[in-house]
Amino acid sequence: xxxxxxxxxxxxxxxxxxxxxxxxxxxxxxxxxxxxxxxxxxxxxxxxxxxxxxxxxxxxxxxxxxxxxxxxxxxxxxxxxxxxxxxxxxxxxxxxxxxxxxxxxxxxxxxxxxxxxxxxxxxxxxxxxxxxxxxxxxxxxxxxxxxxxxxxxxxxxxxxxxxxxxxxxxxxxxxxxxxxxxxxxxxxxxxxxxxxxxxxxxxxxxxxxxxxxxxxxxxxxxxxxxxxxxxxxxxxxxxxxxxxxxxxxxxxxxxxxxxxxxxxxxxxxxxxxxxxxxxxxxxxxxxxxxxxxxxxxxxxxxxxxxx
Ligand SMILES: NC(=O)c1ccc[n+]([C@@H]2O[C@H](COP(=O)([O-])OP(=O)(O)OC[C@H]3O[C@@H](n4cnc5c(N)ncnc54)[C@H](OP(=O)(O)O)[C@@H]3O)[C@@H](O)[C@H]2O)c1
Numbered sequence: 491x492x493x494x495x496x497x498x499x500x501x502x503x504x505x506x507x508x509x510x511x512x513x514x515x516x517x518x519x520x521x522x523x524x525x526x527x528x529x530x531x532x533x534x535x536x537x538x539x540x541x542x543x544x545x546x547x548x549x550x551x552x553x554x555x556x557x558x559x560x561x562x563x564x565x566x567x568x569x570x571x572x573x574x575x576x577x578x579x580x581x582x583x584x585x586x587x588x589x590x591x592x593x594x595x596x597x598x599x600x601x602x603x604x605x606x607x608x609x610x611x612x613x614x615x616x617x618x619x620x621x622x623x624x625x626x627x628x629x630x631x632x633x634x635x636x637x638x639x640x641x642x643x644x645x646x647x648x649x650x651x652x653x654x655x656x657x658x659x660x661x662x663x664x665x666x667x668x669x670x671x672x673x674x675x676x677x678x679x680x681x682x683x684x685x686x687x688x689x690x691x692x693x694x695x696x697x698x699x700x701x702x703x704x705x706x707x708x709x710x711x712x713x714x715x716x717x718x719x720x721x722x723x724x725x726x727x728x729x730x731x732x733x734x735x736x737x738x739x740x741x742x743x744x745x746x747x748x749x750x751x752x753x754x755x756x757x758x759x760x761x762x763x764x765x766x767x768x769x770x771x772x773x774x775x776x777x778x779x780x781x782x783x784x785x786x787x788x789x790x791x792x793x794x795x796x797x
Contacts, residue, residue: 502583506687633657
């Protein structure tokens with residue numbers, strides 16, 4: 491069916507960034523997109539919405555719960571029998587718990603680090619049949635240990651502890667796979683940016699923020715990697731912001747410095763769905779506070795303070 495097409499499988503393809511990626515890949519005539527969804531019902535709904543736009547490429551659906559070995563085995567068998575190989579695996583499915591406990595951390599590690607690693611292992615025989623295999627892991631800047639200590643990072647004063655730990659573990663998966671497949675496949679970590687999706691129940695807060703990206707923007711970043719436009723950055727932690735650079739995973743020998751920003755959120759509501767994007771920063775060593783507008787805050791986060 492799609493033997494002459496580039497086959498791309500997207501985990502968590504039924505929603506958010508995964509869905510936008512499936513939509514964009516399906517719009518390219520040279521691709522066959524495989525939307526992997528843990529819920530067939532949700533997947534069928536999302537598939538129908540893409541098919542209703544008469545995409546130039548082709549698209550199909552496979553059931554895949556990345557935390558279930560039997561589901562992974564069945565998905566690999568399904569792709570093998572229909573396509574015989576896989577060109578691109580996008581490990582996108584993920585969760586973002588906001589709290590922290592042993593079981594929450596376990597779940598985060600299971601979904602965000604262990605399962606993508608196992609999924610790649612399972613699809614590796616099909617990927618290695620491709621003439622140009624690519625493996626992309628959708629990570630997050632929150633998994634960069636360097637950025638945990640960077641006070642200019644937009645999430646400096648947010649804990650996200652279980653999520654950060656799980657994405658840092660995922661980044662090591664990427665570094666290990668980049669070594670393991672160094673002669674055979676291109677391997678990337680990709681941070682999609684701060685994107686309006688259902689992740690962590692933050693859709694409304696992100697919409698209110700006014701500067702969060704659309705999932706379509708992240709999908710374009712993924713397409714650029716699949717098209718080979720970022721091949722020189724193979725094995726690195728790519729992101730989409732500021733013209734597309736790479737993030738540091740961890741700078742060897744670097745000492746992290748924690749600075750108390752004395753940050754106050756104007757809404758004083760810390761349930762993360764109600765974050766008010768007006769902040770008061772107390773710069774260390776400067777006696778006064780400066781109330782930042784949302785726009786100034788963004789400039790500050792982007793490292794371009796103009797105040
Ligand atoms: N949004 C952002 O700002 C942002 C920033 C940095 C990184 N990311 C990363 O981007 C990726 C996609 O997130 P998103 O923002 O698009 O979130 P989302 O809208 O919540 O989508 C997450 C997707 O992952 C799927 N999923 C979760 N657990 C799964 C499992 N065990 N098996 C299979 N699928 C599973 C979900 O399926 P169900 O529909 O069945 O739940 C859903 O399709 C994640 O890895 C996330 O960490 C997002």
